[in-house]
Amino acid sequence: MATVPSAAPLDIATPPRGMVRDALRRHPTMIVGIILLVAMVLMAVFAPYLWTIDPQDLSPVRRLRQPSELYWFGTDMLGRDVYSRTVYGARISLIVGIAVAVLSVGIGLFFGLITGYVRLADTLIMRVMDGLMSIPPILLAIALMALTKASLENVIIAITIAEVPRVARLVRSVVLSLREQPFVEAAVASGTRFHRILLRHILPNTVAPLLVQGTYICASAMITEAILSFIGAGTPPTIPSWGNIMAEGRSLFQIAWYIILFPGIFLSVAVLAVNLVGDGLRDALDPRLARRM
């Protein structure tokens, strides 16, 4: 405590690093979220070294085994090791979550900046975005998947399209309020060129709300991917994603409960972890933003 005298509770002039440390202290749940998320990422990256076998290895002889010392989470109807499949499934969920978050934030940022600055584009693009937003994201993703073949890339693209309007709307509103800020007017008055105003005055001030929005999109994309796979409109069945494992376990639920249980728990924990981090970020970044804007 004594080492950070600048982080007094009433001091609104705390530098960003202190703010993060403060936020961590005020939100211990964020630490839990970070730990879970890091564990999840490590698990996905080091899947082959975590006492797993090939997740696609068929072995009809030992199908539908209960969880045991040998098969921690049991085996499915084709004799594949559910533990190995679940651990490898983390890769798919994280890839989808992160890719959708990055892509939709990037694309949404682009559209948001345009609509925030160009009146004509605003009326045109925003009407399209409103139209997309009126369709529930999951339904939109299902419809888009129906149009193409099942693959990981197509799942990512479909979910991204469904998420972009939300980001575009957020960025647009932030840009509209930033444009009117005196520091932007002062920059114009001192001869700052348009691209520099965008890069140095507008863009850096959209980072905080985008970071928060990005984490929420990551979480909802992981759920959407699982839903798509579960109903058979997502990643092809050859890929062990949590949604696929649960889909296969669905029909056997009454005799082999463990096939659906474990990937379900992992999905819940992963989404919870991302949401906890997002909540912490929001509380750490938002009040400061509100104070300064």
Added chain:
Amino acid sequence: MSVPLLQVADLKKHFPVRKGLLSRTVGQVYAVDGITFSLDKGETLGLVGESGCGKSTAGKTILRLIEPTSGTIRVNGERIDALSRGAMRPWRRELQVVFQDPYSSLNPRMNAGDIVAEPLVNYGLASGQALKDRVSGLFAKVGLRPEQMQRYPHEFSGGQRQRIGIARALALNPGLIVCDEPVSALDVSVQAQVINLLMDLQGEFGLSYLFIAHDLAVVEHISHRIAVMYLGKIVELTDKRSLFASPQHPYTEALLSAVPVPDPKARRKRIILSGDVPSPINPPPGCRFHTRCPYAEARCKVEEPAMREVRPGHFVACHLRKVDETAFATIARA
């Protein structure tokens, strides 16, 4: 006589009021409705009036941060009111601005040194070590320590932030700085420091200020001449001594009577205006002040008073004031 630094003639800024699905224009906000004044080099013109009278809009329009609806703006005799964005750029070096709110007028994501350096970088006036030296020179000029260049705006107090804003305005060596209520958001003791800093800088660089404020005491201290605005128009314009000694417009009279006097025994007649300021969307016809003017006559309701010079250098827009011939004659004789 030389050309004034800034000449504004019949400047108007009307904002359309849009409504409905097709954004039909259903009316206009007459924010600034024909103001005329000029400003010499090294002079401070105070622009006063209550909230919503259009004084800040006037300032921003002169800076071309808002496009004027009509009227002319001349800087050193050259018209800048119709210049394109690109053609305007060289002129921006002459016109700088200091805003009211020291919190929102500095980008929270840039450090103080970069904020002050930005105008210099924009015009390629310095780079590398030379840039750093210029910026630290500016910091010293406004009473900040050059070591503070690395700090971010939120690490400064309100008064210090306003000094950063002033340093940024000074960076390009402008002729005119539009000060849009630069001290209204500060504590009284800090107000005095900032006002004195502005006056010192004026003496040193021969700056002109268009000083927009609602605090008459502050305006009286810093200004040479004062223009009083009411509902988008200048109603009175004169040097500060004659404004405070013999206000001619009834609105100015009422404004001055509201200034607190630091003497508890002072007994004064306070003129309380009845009613509210009319909406600038539908300003009253004739003299805009007639709805609240204690002396209004029938004529005031239909005929708009023109700006007249009732005494040498003392302009007022009121039907009830007669031109003081003797004052002109005295001047002519001398």
